[in-house]
Amino acid sequence: MTHIAVLGSMNMDLVAYVDKAPQRGETVTGREFHTIPGGKGANQAIAAARAGATVSMIGAVGNDGYGVRLRDTLEHSGVDTDFLRTVEGASGTAHIVVDDEGGNSIVVVPGANGTVDHLSPGDESVIATADALLLQLEIPQAAVLAGAAAARRHGVRTVLTPAPAQPIAPELLAATDLLVPNEFEAVTLTGRTDPREAAAALLDLVPEVVVTLGATGSLYLARGTEPLVVPAPRVRAVDSTGAGDTFVGALAVALAEEKPVREALSWAAAAAALSVQRVGATASMPYRQEIEAQYTA
Template sequence: MTDGRAPVIAVLGSINMDLVTTTDRRPQPGETVLGSGFAMVPGGKGANQAIAVGRSGGQVEFIGAVGGDVFADGLRAVLRDSEVGTARLRSVDGPSGIAAIVVDADGENSIIVVGGANAALTELDDDDLAVIASVDILLCQLEIPVPTVAAAARHARANGTIVVLNPSPARELPPELWADVDVAVVNSGEFTALGAALDPVPHVVVTLGGDGARYRGPDGQELSVPGTAVEVVDTTGAGDTFTGALAVSWDRGPAEALRFACAAGALATTRLGASASIPHRAEINAALGDAHPAP
């Protein structure tokens, strides 16, 4: 990826329809509160990250699954409209994935995810594996079955594809999966929860919300990048935006990649919804003041 071309990235992961409710404050257990708005916005960590890759300037192919319900066509359309390749997006029986999201007046959210079709992504076919072997980076999360993620990472490693894992939702993973990961992207809570499990990973990036991000390299080198000041509307999808932008800019080195990703993640908090809030490359460059940026 050092020849000046846009990186080619395969994203293996989830795609959901996000059902977003806005309210002054999130309810306590057993409490009913009045909402001020409702929207249906395509999301899912995998789809969000794929859209972020495309809008950040990368070439991207999405490997995932939708159901046979009313949400499926809309989910496909948002990927196509964001120039995400959908040749490996399969249809399965049953419902598509959904996420019920409550966003309060401070832009903080609570999320319940129902996997639906994402849970049916239990194996990779020859065409999926061919895509993974041919790209620069494989980007994965954990909203699909872990054995599928592990198989993809193993195949990527065997074919010289860089593996970037966003291990969210955080959980115990097999050591052989960690051994195939080149870059782990976690938030501060996930970093604490995963602890020593991250030790074998050469590159670890920790997102810190409005405070930016920090990096630990294979030789113990560390660096931090401050956040970009914005007026926060909704934090949904900000971490996914960061991760997709990081993957696109990874070949520029950790400092520049974190700088680009922090700006992208911050901009994603200025609009409501996940996929709808993901900024384009021109917006990110403008926020950074880059007149002639890479990639």
């Protein structure tokens, strides 16, 4: 079975649902509030596990109630938490406002994630046995770089989601095999507003790029190839939180299973389309049989 390692964040998502998101200085009344386990690392781990992979999570939670629930959620989804450490203090939180169009705005408070600034004993051995290592930027870049370097030493494919958008160390990009930004992150990294131009510019830094385009689908480009645009299924979005992570987790599984790129992108898009029709991040992620039913070649 495919083995995916994930080095990244664990957050409790504190989600408020509103008709319209507030502007600066404005107060609005929400209609619902939920606490939902999330964090980009945990999201991608659960997405990959539900898509059919064996998954190992590397990261940290606090010794609070949120930490207990975050660990339990991963384990319930079949993710190995032997290398998820518990540290003194609060777990990470993400404060999310979701509007009626399914859009969201997010404030992340790192908490325990901020302590993950290096690899701990045993982490590299887990990475070495994986088919792919999934990375994001909700933990200190020093740890992300250490994980990518370890993967490179052992010939493991690295997949980096450059979120939250921020400057990325050249050493980290040099150790990245596949970069998966959304449109905003691609603009931030390159200054190019056109996705094709942004993807082409990113190929100076990494060998493969997938720019996610929301409801439009995704754009794939590799060195020496023509751009490949793969549309997403048309669905009514209820909540887009975690959709990008669902896409990345499913894509990593599909590529590790050696699906052709177009098929892998369509399969991942099917997973993401299912997730946006449901509330929450981890709570919305589909299982493999659901993806197979949604997927059309």
